[in-house]
Amino acid sequence: MRSEEFFNEIINNIIQGDALEVMRKIPDDSIDVTFADPPFNLKKKYNSYYDKQEVDEYLSWCKEWLGEMVRITKPTGSIFVHNIPKWLIYFGSFLNEIAIFKHWIAWDAMGSPLGKTLLPNHYGILYYVKSEKFKFYDIRMLHKRCRNCRYVLQDYGGKKSQMHPFGPIVSDVWTDIHRIRHKTRRDEHPCQLPVHLIERLLLMSSDEGDIVLDPFVGTGTTAIAAKKLGRKFIGIDIDPKYVELANKKLEGTTQTSINGYYVSEYLNKVITIRNKDWNKIKNNFIIPTEIKQVEKIEVLFINKSKKRKATTLIKNDFQPDLFFINEENINDNTKSHHPKLNTNRP
Numbered sequence: 001m002r003s004e005e006f007f008n009e010i011i012n013n014i015i016q017g018d019a020l021e022v023m024r025k026i027p028d029d030s031i032d033v034t035f036a037d038p039p040f041n042l043k044k045k046y047n048s049y050y051d052k053q054e055v056d057e058y059l060s061w062c063k064e065w066l067g068e069m070v071r072i073t074k075p076t077g078s079i080f081v082h083n084i085p086k087w088l089i090y091f092g093s094f095l096n097e098i099a100i101f102k103h104w105i106a107w108d109a110m111g112s113p114l115g116k117t118l119l120p121n122h123y124g125i126l127y128y129v130k131s132e133k134f135k136f137y138d139i140r141m142l143h144k145r146c147r148n149c150r151y152v153l154q155d156y157g158g159k160k161s162q163m164h165p166f167g168p169i170v171s172d173v174w175t176d177i178h179r180i181r182h183k184t185r186r187d188e189h190p191c192q193l194p195v196h197l198i199e200r201l202l203l204m205s206s207d208e209g210d211i212v213l214d215p216f217v218g219t220g221t222t223a224i225a226a227k228k229l230g231r232k233f234i235g236i237d238i239d240p241k242y243v244e245l246a247n248k249k250l251e252g253t254t255q256t257s258i259n260g261y262y263v264s265e266y267l268n269k270v271i272t273i274r275n276k277d278w279n280k281i282k283n284n285f286i287i288p289t290e291i292k293q294v295e296k297i298e299v300l301f302i303n304k305s306k307k308r309k310a311t312t313l314i315k316n317d318f319q320p321d322l323f324f325i326n327e328e329n330i331n332d333n334t335k336s337h338h339p340k341l342n343t344n345r346p
Contacts, residue, residue: 030074036082069081104125142270150297
């Protein structure tokens with residue numbers, strides 16, 4: 001039985017249980033964003049279950065939870081499903097009957113050779129909505145740069161003057177977010193996603209205070225992304241160990257914003273912003289005075305919350321006359337090191 005009382009109790013909680021059983025108790029049209037990263041049926045060993053089913057059995061099960069995701073998502077909401085192309089073509093065929101297709105997001109994340117086949121080099125994220133009233137915001141990523149010379153890789157030709165200081169509008173091919181490979185950053189889970197991957201989806205599709213649900217939350221990635229961006233969350237996982245890990249990680253999670261506007265960061269770098277928020281946060285960045293210089297010189301974020309001086313973020317080849325910076329973001333010590341620093345906006 002669907003219950004408002006039950007629904008209110010599980011908000012901002014990680015629930016141990018069967019995804020289908022829990023979702024069936026949630027009222028229609030009550031979730032702003034649903035995101036699923038289910039087992040891929042690739043014989044992976046999770047903590048308490050083995051990911052192996054017959055194809056028909058696996059697809060039948062997937063059809064059930066996909067239907068529940070669509071049912072509980074609001075008309076203004078968004079539905080995201082992450083998986084390998086092999087299964088996404090089946091998921092899309094079913095979702096096309098009950099929802100509206102928006103995008104197949106190709107996430108460039110190298111896989112492993114599988115024999116007589118091309119090297120799998122991307123995962124897919126299906127993006128569906130329930131009506132044309134869905135929320136959507138243009139988002140920007142950092143310019144991709146050469147690791148050695150730091151020049152922007154994209155060729156803007158004669159249109160360098162039109163470059164955005166932060167970076168381009170995000171397309172449906174994501175090459176700037178990478179899988180978690182370092183053991184120090186991984187949990188005891190075989191299929192952990194980067195938090196900033198989910199943050200990008202949420203910045204694109206939701207607002208502060210919206211409810212985000214993940215029926216296969218694992219060690220809490222989606223819930224952590226939601227909490228960092230001021231969203232509410234509901235996480236479900238059948239494994240008690242993963243639920244315990246998720247709850248521990250959530251305890252140390254804090255919101256990530258600049259001047260009250262949420263952003264996605266990774267390794268102390270702001271990597272995704274909403275396009276509409278740029279004018280409200282740009283005073284917190286060091287930006288070349290000549291926009292064409294963005295091709296050669298990176299925009300730098302001044303992390304005042306961690307009390308890092310601007311000098312710690314400026315490289316040795318810094319040319320002070322190319323930059324402006326808001327007066328309040330720089331101290332006298334920094335000025336003494338860079339006497340030519342231009343503190344006036346053009």
